[in-house]
Amino acid sequence: xxxxxxxxxxxxxxGRAANLPCNHSTISGNEYxxxxxxxxxxxxxxxxxGLKNNETNEMASLIITEDRKSSTxxxxxxxxxxxxVYYCIVRSSGGDSSYKLIFGSGTRLLVRP
Amino acid sequence: xxxxxxxxxxxxxxxxxxxxxxxxxxxxxxxMYWYRQDPGQGLRLIYYSQIVNDFQKGDIAEGYSVSRExxxxxxxTVTSAQKNPTAFYLxxxxxxxTEAFFGQxxxxxVV
Numbered sequence: 001x002x003x004x005x006x007x008x009x010x011x012x013x014x015g016r017a018a019n020l021p022c023n024h025s026t027i028s029g030n031e032y033x034x035x036x037x038x039x040x041x042x043x044x045x046x047x048x049x050g051l052k053n054n055e056t057n058e059m060a061s062l063i064i065t066e067d068r069k070s071s072t073x074x075x076x077x078x079x080x081x082x083x084x085v086y087y088c089i090v091r092s093s094g095g096d097s098s099y100k101l102i103f104g105s106g107t108r109l110l111v112r113p
Numbered sequence: 114x115x116x117x118x119x120x121x122x123x124x125x126x127x128x129x130x131x132x133x134x135x136x137x138x139x140x141x142x143x144x145m146y147w148y149r150q151d152p153g154q155g156l157r158l159i160y161y162s163q164i165v166n167d168f169q170k171g172d173i174a175e176g177y178s179v180s181r182e183x184x185x186x187x188x189x190t191v192t193s194a195q196k197n198p199t200a201f202y203l204x205x206x207x208x209x210x211t212e213a214f215f216g217q218x219x220x221x222x223v224v
Contacts, residue, residue, distance in 0.1 A: 034212065043117075043203050043215030044156070087155065100171070101146070101205075101213055103156040 003027065003090045004104050011110040018075040020107050022088030025069040032091050033064060034101070035073045037084040044087065044103075047073065078111045085109070116140065119204050119216035126191070126198070126223050134189045134219045136204035145187035146205040146213060149173060156203060162187055163209075191221065199223045 005023040012018040024033060032051050036044040048055055048062045050071070055062045061074040075082055087106040117138045126132045138145065144163050148156040158171030162181040176195025181187055187206075191198045201220050207213040 041201070041218070041220075043205075043217050046212040046214065049212060100158060100161065102158065102172075103148070105155045 004088045006088055006104060006107045009108040011112055012078050013112050014080060015077055018078040018082065018109060020073040020086050020109065021070065023070045024090050027068050027090050030092055033062065033071050034089040034091055035062065036087045036089065039084045080111050080113065083109060083111045117204060117206055117214055117216035119219050121219060124219055124221045126221065128223055129193045131190055131192050132221065134202055136187045136189065136216060137185055138206040139185060140206055140214065142206035142208055144207045144209065145181065147179065147189045148203040148205065150201040150203060159189065
């Protein structure tokens with residue numbers, strides 16, 4: 001079963017920041033938080049991942065709370081092409097289970113013109 | 114270009130027939146994965162392989178089979194035992210415990 005909880009859908013205005021929350025209250029110490037997105041009828045695209053520190057790359061920022069029970073993916077200036085389903089995934093860093101990426105239902109983000 | 118190639122993009126199968134979906138990667142990744150996605154749903158893990166000649170069942174392996182004879186290739190066979198095979202199938206690969214990269218998927222329809 002997926003170990004994360006996300007809102008079913010969200011929307012934001014083009015050019016504004018999109019903040020997508022994820023709850024992972026049962027996360028353990030060796031588990032990473034990964035974010036992917038899927039544009040309709042395409043394969044998921046990796047966005048970012050982190051363990052406990054905040055992370056930033058050219059696509060997004062990932063803010064992880066100090067207790068690591070939740071995180072927020074931030075798209076700083078959303079565009080229409082960011083409309084997609086966003087998946088938050090918890091993944092072990094060691095052992096056989098580290099190979100398993102378990103997807104939940106994700107958040108459907110709609111960016112409005 | 115480096116990447117993951119799934120073929121064909123669309124596949125039609127008669128009920129009761131086996132069909133094999135191709136997945137090839139030239140990223141030199143050790144791990145490969147197969148997922149199934151139904152309309153409006155998330156991805157569900159069918160099988161995964163950490164290394165050549167080894168693979169493990171995921172959450173919905175019944176009615177499917179795989180092989181991993183080469184590092185680059187991880188074909189998925191949908192057998193006649195799979196009761197509801199119509200779905201979007203996604204293949205992925207990764208290095209050990211790093212982010213996975215996905216192919217563009219194969220849409221299988223049983224007619």
